[in-house]
Amino acid sequence: MNTKSITRSLLKEAGIGLALVLLVVLFALSHDKFLTVSNISNILQQISINTIIAAGMTFVILLGGIDLSVGSVLALSAVVGAKIMTEFGLPSDMAILFAVLGSVICGTLCGAISGAICEKWRIHSFIVTLGMLNIARGTALEVADARTIFGFPMSFNAFGAQTIFHIPVIFIVAVVIVIIGIVVLKKTVYGRMIYAIGNNEESVRLSGHNPKFYKIIAFAICGGATGLAAVMYMLRLNIANPILGVGFELNAIAAVVIGGTSLFGGKGSMLGTFLGACIMGVLGNGLLLIGLGDFTRQIITGVVIILAVILDTYRSRLEAKLTE
Amino acid sequence: MKIKVLGAILIALGLPFSVQAAEKPHVCVVMKSLANEFWRTVEIGVRDYAKENQDKFTFEAVGLKNESDIDTQINAIEGYITKQCDVIAVAPANSVALIPSIKRAMNAGIVVVNFDVRLDKKAAQQMGLPEDFLFVGPDNKLGAFEAGDYLAKNLPKNANVVIIEGNPGAENAIERKEGYIKAVNDNNLNLLASRTAHWETEEANTLMTNLLTRYPNIQGVMSANDSMVLGVVKAIEAAGKTGEIKVVGFDFIAPVKQLMKDGKVLASEDFFGKDLAVNAVKAGMKIYSGENLTGWVKTPVRLVTSKDVQNEMPE
Known part of the structure; x- marks a missing residue:
């Protein structure tokens, strides 16, 4: 590795990392409680769910696709898991095990179905997942009869509230997912194939690989991550509700895009997505701490999303110059 | 426009059944989001009530996908006007946007009852609704x-x-x-x-x-x-x-x-979500049979404390 390539790989995440550091410094200066252990622990808890969904979403966006259904699939997976946990009178260990499996499998299936339909009929994922958004939401409402499901086993509820050295367990799960995501994307054939397809699907096909297979798997991964996020949601709030997760897809997409992943595919990273989710979380927490009103907070969040992406374009230009 | 025509056709297809029961008034209820647990209770309550009173009126209800889905409500009311139903009870998703449709329904001779969320008084007057337009709802x-x-x-x-x-x-x-x-x-x-x-x-x-x-x-x-x-x-x-x-x-x-x-x-x-739409339907039926109801028919609200719940007999 020469100096140039090292600088380049550092630069890749530098823009977004710099933005995050800037935000943290800014909030730390404006409010003395921002950098306390308990507040940081809170932020980590608050970004976990979005991080897991966004990690799955990264695979799909790297392919040049999108998954709009994650919010609804989250609700459906949560409702399915919650039903399994509460309605079959299983002993609590079994109930939890089957509920977790049920949620993840449910999410994976939704993703796989979306992906398969996209590939079979060559429809853009925007449309297919828009359909899935409605199907999953409707099914969730049907399954739960529009009610909030509660009364999970005590051990399940207690686990969700646990922290290890002030780090919430659901954040640890999120970090593990991100690390797995980084390894898969960087070190495996499958990961390299995702980038290759995102850059030029035709050339992948001509080189004798079948892009369809890889793409369907990516949607299944995204769905599976969403199913896991549903379990995290239940751990955090100890309820499942069929109307939860409305708009979560936009938060996840925002995290991925702030993290420097191109919506056209082929360019981006899992680490960037993680940093993007951090920015969203820090922003939400910090703006409230400094005491801004609801509407101002929404405006500033929007501005920061755009600024982060603008910053990123400078980063890519610099990178391009270095490559020359 | 196309959507309206399509809606009219769809409704027309269902019409032959309701026409036969012409002597009984046809009551239509426009609700808010059935994805909301509370509205689900409202719906179940009013459906049960309608079932018990099958001999007095025929009934149908529509709900929304989400709380702010104003278009669906407007389309539903337009559909009910076309269908010439007798009583419409509506829980407006927006206190101003529904007024023109409600006015049209009234002009078509339909009894309209506003429930749950009160129509904006100023806007209602400006658009020609009676000053003391009936409202059935909680405080x-x-x-x-x-x-x-x-x-x-x-x-x-x-x-x-x-x-x-x-x-x-x-x-x-x-x-x-x-x-x-x-x-x-x-x-x-x-x-x-x-x-x-x-x-x-x-x-x-x-x-x-x-x-x-x-x-x-x-x-x-x-x-x-x-x-x-x-x-x-x-x-x-x-x-x-x-x-x-x-x-x-x-x-x-x-x-x-x-x-x-x-x-x-x-x-x-x-x-008392269970009774909310029921009260509106009851008020509508009264007006339909000639009574004059105006102003605010308040539906009950009741404070339930943790003590009340703890003192309750175990189910």
């Missing part, structure tokens, strides 16, 4: 005041409280906030913040967690609905402050009843 402001007042009575003087609001701009969210503010003022509470969590559990959880960081001295929480109470209670638990912070909510949904049993929620305001 959200009074209900919230009751809950807030009960909270205040259970807190020390000048206690620090926060309000968790519903969707900004939603009529019932505004009224409930007004009720809570009145409780704050009348009892000289110290209001630290009033913020929205958009009726949503997860958002309320995040909001409350962050509010607790900013104001570690919070003693009481007034939440505009019970879904948000669920998130608030989890945030209080996570902060290790269970028992130190008292919470009141609105809607009295099942999971909150459980929390009240455990003593984690102080009180919630029940406004």
Whole structure:
């Protein structure tokens, strides 16, 4: 590795990392409680769910696709898991095990179905997942009869509230997912194939690989991550509700895009997505701490999303110059 | 336009069945989001009532995908006008946007009853609705005041409280906030913040967690609905402050009843969702049979406290 390539790989995440550091410094200066252990622990808890969904979403966006259904699939997976946990009178260990499996499998299936339909009929994922958004939401409402499901086993509820050295367990799960995501994307054939397809699907096909297979798997991964996020949601709030997760897809997409992943595919990273989710979380927490009103907070969040992406374009230009 | 025509055709297809029952009045109910637990209860209540009274009227109902789906409501009313039904009870998703459609329905000779959320008085007058147009619904402001007042009575003087609001701009969210503010003022509470969590559990959880960081001295929480109470209670638990912070909510949904049993929620305001649309249909039938009803027919609200729940006989 020469100096140039090292600088380049550092630069890749530098823009977004710099933005995050800037935000943290800014909030730390404006409010003395921002950098306390308990507040940081809170932020980590608050970004976990979005991080897991966004990690799955990264695979799909790297392919040049999108998954709009994650919010609804989250609700459906949560409702399915919650039903399994509460309605079959299983002993609590079994109930939890089957509920977790049920949620993840449910999410994976939704993703796989979306992906398969996209590939079979060559429809853009925007449309297919828009359909899935409605199907999953409707099914969730049907399954739960529009009610909030509660009364999970005590051990399940207690686990969700646990922290290890002030780090919430659901954040640890999120970090593990991100690390797995980084390894898969960087070190495996499958990961390299995702980038290759995102850059030029035709050339992948001509080189004798079948892009369809890889793409369907990516949607299944995204769905599976969403199913896991549903379990995290239940751990955090100890309820499942069929109307939860409305708009979560936009938060996840925002995290991925702030993290420097191109919506056209082929360019981006899992680490960037993680940093993007951090920015969203820090922003939400910090703006409230400094005491801004609801509407101002929404405006500033929007501005920061755009600024982060603008910053990123400078980063890519610099990178391009270095490559020359 | 195309959609309207399509709607008319679809309705026409269903028409032959309702025409046969011409002597019995046909009652149509336009509700809000059936994805909302509370509205699901409203729907079940009114459907049961309609079943029991099959001999008196025929019935159909429509709900929305989400709380702000104004178009669907307008289309539904247009459809009911085309269908020439006799009574329409409508819970407007927006207190102004539905007025022109309601006016058209009235011009077509249909009895219209406004329930749940009151139409904007000024706009209603401007668009030619009667000055004292009938409204059947709960007094959200009074209900919230009751809950807030009960909270205040259970807190020390000048206690620090926060309000968790519903969707900004939603009529019932505004009224409930007004009720809570009145409780704050009348009892000289110290209001630290009033913020929205958009009726949503997860958002309320995040909001409350962050509010607790900013104001570690919070003693009481007034939440505009019970879904948000669920998130608030989890945030209080996570902060290790269970028992130190008292919470009141609105809607009295099942999971909150459980929390009240455990003593984690102080009180919630029940406004009898099961009867809400039923009362509107009853009022509509009265007008249809010639009675003159105007003004505000208040549907009951009742404060349910954790003591009430704990004293209840085990089911």
